[in-house]
Amino acid sequence: MEQINLEVSHLTVTISADRGKIIPVNDVSLRIPAGKIVGIVGESGCGKSMTARAVIGLIRSPGRVTGGSVRLGDRELTGLPPKERRRLMGSEISMVFQEPMSSLNPVMKVGRQVEEALLQHGVCSRKEAKERVLEMFRAVEIPEPETRYESYPHQLSGGLRQRVMIAMAMVCRPRILIADEPTTALDVTVEAQILRLLRQLRDQGTGLLVISHNLGVIAQLCDWVYVMYAGRIVESAPAEELFERPLHPYTRGLFRSVLSLEEGPDTLETIPGVVPSLYHLPEGCSFSLRCPRCEALCEREMPELRELTPGHAVRCRPVEKEALHE
Ligand SMILES: Nc1ncnc2c1ncn2[C@@H]1O[C@H](COP(=O)(O)OP(=O)(O)OP(=O)(O)O)[C@@H](O)[C@H]1O
Ligand SMILES: [Mg+2]
Known part of the structure; x- marks a missing residue:
């Protein structure tokens, strides 16, 4: 690059x-x-x-x-x-904000939120997007990425939420x-x-x-x-x-x-x-x-x-x- x-x-x-x-x-x-x-x-x-x-x-x-x-x-x-x-x-350019809770949508699964960030930029199709998100979750070492994909923000610890935020910021590279x-x-x-x-x-x-x-x-x-x-x-x-x-x-x-x-x-x-x-x-x-x-x-x-x-x-x-x- x-x-x-x-x-x-x-x-x-x-x-x-x-x-x-x-x-x-x-x-x-x-x-x-x-x-x-x-x-x-x-x-x-x-x-x-x-x-x-x-x-x-x-x-x-x-x-x-x-x-x-x-x-x-x-x-x-x-x-x-x-x-x-x-x-x-x-x-x-991406930013991880100071208040992770207020930057995540409380009623949307975190996997979908990261996926939306990707789809907004038209980087890939919806089918590919989920795979990219899981790949990103693995890259930021979120354990059991498939399960976490389906979680809502309040179900995650502070550390996991921060990882989701970083995954979301990094998903479009x-x-x-x-x-x-x-x-x-x-x-x-x-x-x-x-x-x-x-x-x-x-x-x-x-x-x-x-x-x-x-x-x-x-x-x-x-x-x-x-x-x-x-x-x-x-x-x-x-x-x-x-x-x-x-x-x-x-x-x-x-x-x-x-x-x-x-x-x-x-x-x-x-x-x-x-x-x-x-x-x-x-x-x-x-x-x-x-x-x-x-x-x-x-x-x-x-x-x-x-x-x-x-x-x-x-x-x-x-x-x-x-x-x-x-
Ligand atoms: N809407 C506003 N009206 C007036 N002053 C504001 C407003 N928003 C922020 N400020 C002031 O701007 C200054 C800079 O705020 P900023 O949030 O950038 O600080 P910070 O260095 O990030 O602090 P922290 O370490 O607490 O996050 C502060 O003194 C704050 O009081
Ligand atoms: Mg600040």
Whole structure:
């Protein structure tokens, strides 16, 4: 299969609500190469799901994509007419949503639901479709696929439902799979199985965007990581580099809070302060109110995201100054 990458450039989502205007996705650029797993990590509310929805063109009102572009190979995806977009969804890009229960039809057998996804795209006849679905169920290691085909969503465990969702997303063999919190609410054994499945898809050439607030999941899975804070990318680097040498004070705080959790609750060290409301962001750097390295200029001006070493970009003026003097 020809290798095609997904390129997101300066993507911006604006929500105009009664309380005012917010920008939950602000100038986000990222790249998902074929055969790689790219991660977005950040605290709840930082804009991860909204970014994913903007990428696939499914932003719900009152939200609106107000800037940027999403390109799959040389095709522009933003602003496509709904019919065109639906044709691409599933066959080229697929998404496993954060809420598996609300994305499955409760009164339809799961086998039929996956089959419908296949038939919608006219990939094969109804007769062939069932066989393809069973094959997909086997590929995602759903035990007793024939029996499971006849099950309703509520008859399945959380782990099996997640596998059905992944089977549904993968059945038309898309080039790009977006998985929003694919293992949240699953126990660690099932989590490990789902992570293995995602790695297999990568090894077969799928490009994956995995969204998680769980650093452990990101560390185990990703080739490349983007750290998001209050709607913006604040750091990005190859995963190994990021975990070895986190630069942004927010990333460092995030990593420390996880490490101290592992040492036991007594040493719990969290990032001081609370995530600012998107309605009341500080004038300068969004992290300035909580940042141990905040300087006067940080409070007044949003820093740029700058590549400090090849592939490693960070949005922090003090870190950038330090790197210049090294
Ligand atoms: N309809 C809406 N009106 C106003 N604000 C909204 C609306 N929908 C989402 N938001 C805000 O947009 C921001 C981004 O939400 P998003 O769901 O992308 O966060 P997230 O990073 O996926 O969080 P989580 O880890 O909890 O899933 C949040 O701060 C949220 O409060
Ligand atoms: Mg989310």
